[in-house]
Amino acid sequence: MKFRQLEAFHSLMISGSTVRAAELMQITQPAVSRSIAELEASLGFTLFDRVRGRMVPTTEGQLFFREVSESFKGMDRLRSAAASIRDFGSGHLKVASLSALGAEVVPKAIQDFRRSNPRVRITLQILPSAQVRNQVVDGNFDIGLAADEIDRSGVDTTHFGGFSGVIAMSSHHPLAKRDILGPEDLAGQPMIGLAPEDRARDRFDAILSEAGVSPEYVVETPSSTTTCALALAGDAVGLVNPLVVEGFVARGLEVRPFAPSVNFRSFLLFRPDIQRSKLVRDFTKCLFDLRNAIV
Template identity: 30%
Template sequence: MRINHRQVEAFQAMMQVGSVSDAAARLGITQPAASRLLRDLEHNLRLDLFERSGNRLHPTPAAYTLFAEVERSFSGLQRIAAVADNLREKRARELRVAAMPALTNDLLPRFTGRFLKANEGLHVALYGVITPVILDWMVNNQCDLGFIESSTPTFSLRTIKIPAVPRVAVLYRGHRLAEKEVIHITDFNGEDFIALPAESVSMRRIRAVMNAHGVSIRSRAESPLSEIVCGMVASGLGVSVSDPFTARTGAHRDLVVRPLLPMIPFSFTAVLPSNDVPLPSARDYIAGVIREVLAVRDAASPQPQGKAEDV
């Protein structure tokens, strides 16, 4: 039994409109072609679907039974197509972004709000998670766009480097260094320090600059989250070095933020799935983040032409 989609379409059209000529017009074919499709369907099914009276066809009981099944099948196909359309539309209107917590403390929430105001109809899901989780989500297509700390292996993901910004010194109000307009790394010699984990990219960079300038600190506490580090600094426990985005949140009223020399760069990278075409909204989002970062860099740099410390 070999039937094809076109034969079924001809049968459905004939049952709906009642004449071969009208069915042919609906399908955009000639009347003889429509008649041939119907005869072939009857032959392949080995069923008499129509009684012929002159130039007219009259459906048999078998035709009505078959038509009911055809209608259910076509309705199912239409539902599948409608679901697919809805999924495509939702995919185009939704952007899933995962970023390291240093970016979701302040930079990305503020930017995302402005981005959505300029993009009516778009829905953004923003997650603040650590880099290994971001990479896992991206590889498994659970996210459309990720932001991770630079120097992290990205497997097969596509990457876009975001311009680096200078890290800042964070102090508690009343600290002896709070009166200084700019902090040099040597000012931290002998100070109680709130650190990021020793194995982190950020702490390795900070330590390299300290070692290059003979700076010795007393590590009093550590946390992988810069917001927690800044909170402990604000409590009066010690000083630290932070990314400028977390430091500027204003969440810590007792936190004093100062430019830091030599400049220690804070850099991160946008990652995109390797096996998919980036959503236009993802490309626009990255471009907006780059503009935002450049503005922060220009405002935060203690020396406009300053050279970053080679670490």
């Protein structure tokens, strides 16, 4: 049983005659008849009754056609996948991001990317930076965005950006009256701290320490997004990545620049053992275009 024989059988069943089947396959009518005869011989049962020059499917032929049709549906899916790979590099882009970039930047990049690639399916998962790194290393995601505290061994990294942190607070907080804040303004203030392993938190604490200020952290969270929510709802303030504040400012959150500047640094992560597909390259460009519009 050969594929060409099955193709002749499928073409004959859907077209109704050896003449039309030959046209579909772009071969001669005798070649179709010969393929059918060879297929019947290999199967051990008759697929068609020959009635007055016509090929009429037998009961066995109809049953066999159901199975062949399912196989050809799989072939159609393969052809579609091949076309997608040819046009886009792949039909599915998988992105993992830390929450700070996943809140605004990555969704906007996805929308820009989809304008040129509307048929590409995209998976976006928001994870802690360490998990983003591990998922990229394991091959579960095509591209990752993570903060600078990750272990960068085993991945290709590209510096994505450094964004100066801002202090988030509710609109009724006394510090909202200031235009810019320094370490001395935070002395004695209840504060929301990022996770101790966060490099931006380390840099922030070092600046406070040099100024003789001991931060009074009342809550700790690994996410700038959660810090914004806590600041909006309470009396504590916190250092946050400026990329997450847009939606919260619309809800009444106040943010102020902090000096000296504290950078939130981030990297793009790729598997080193896999050539980057056209999809990954195109999406990376969308990310950098947005980054360049911000900085």
